[in-house]
Amino acid sequence: xxxxxxxxxxxxxxxxxxxxxxxxxxxxxxxxxxxxxxxxxxxxxxxxxxxxxxxxxxxxxxxxxxxxxxxxxxxxxxxxxxxxxxxxxxxxxxxxxxxxxxxxxxxxxxxxxxxx
Amino acid sequence: xxxxxxxxxxxxxxxxxxxxxxxxxxxxxxxxxxxxxxxxxxxxxxxxxxxxxxxxxxxxxxxxxxxxxxxxxxxxxxxxxxxxxxxxxxxxxxxxxxxxxxxxxxxxxxxxxxxxxx
Numbered sequence: 001x002x003x004x005x006x007x008x009x010x011x012x013x014x015x016x017x018x019x020x021x022x023x024x025x026x027x028x029x030x031x032x033x034x035x036x037x038x039x040x041x042x043x044x045x046x047x048x049x050x051x052x053x054x055x056x057x058x059x060x061x062x063x064x065x066x067x068x069x070x071x072x073x074x075x076x077x078x079x080x081x082x083x084x085x086x087x088x089x090x091x092x093x094x095x096x097x098x099x100x101x102x103x104x105x106x107x108x109x110x111x112x113x114x115x116x
Numbered sequence: 117x118x119x120x121x122x123x124x125x126x127x128x129x130x131x132x133x134x135x136x137x138x139x140x141x142x143x144x145x146x147x148x149x150x151x152x153x154x155x156x157x158x159x160x161x162x163x164x165x166x167x168x169x170x171x172x173x174x175x176x177x178x179x180x181x182x183x184x185x186x187x188x189x190x191x192x193x194x195x196x197x198x199x200x201x202x203x204x205x206x207x208x209x210x211x212x213x214x215x216x217x218x219x220x221x222x223x224x225x226x227x228x229x230x231x232x233x234x
Binding site: 032034038041042043044045046049091093095097100103104105107109110 | 149151158159160161163166205207211213219220221222223224225226227229
């Protein structure tokens, strides 16, 4: 089966610092990766679509300069939360798909970000 | 734009019984996929079942089945013989599908927390 990993699984940082979260497809090449944000007991909200070798496409209302996304290779996408503040504390989930000809999406286990 | 609505924030069921989770959606698209995902306490998203809009036959996966009513834009999930391991948050989701390709973006409902009691 297709496996997607995220690192770290949990990160605590001080307000004002930047945090990088990695999303890797372990056994397949992902042309597209997606980043979601989830608050406790709430739904997943799509933040951005990450395509290898091109700029990410952000959803309306998501600050591009706040949430930097880089899809450097077919197996790695990173989300950097810049100048993090307590309101950025959330659960961040990535997903990946092999290509555009399948509806199947593979999810990472998520990263819990706590900003003090 | 698509919207997905789950009107049951929480549900509970006794072990071995059957429970149905509701989902309605709104779209002007003709071709799309609908999904039910499960998110247990570990928070790992797990695909439960999927349905292609152009297929009239309802999808089934072991104890899980759907009632897909395209005209009514309804997509409910039935869990038979509920097990303790079914305790999780369940999300209904929509994906646009066109020309044999997917846009990849999933639109999720608000979720339903299901608790299975022994």
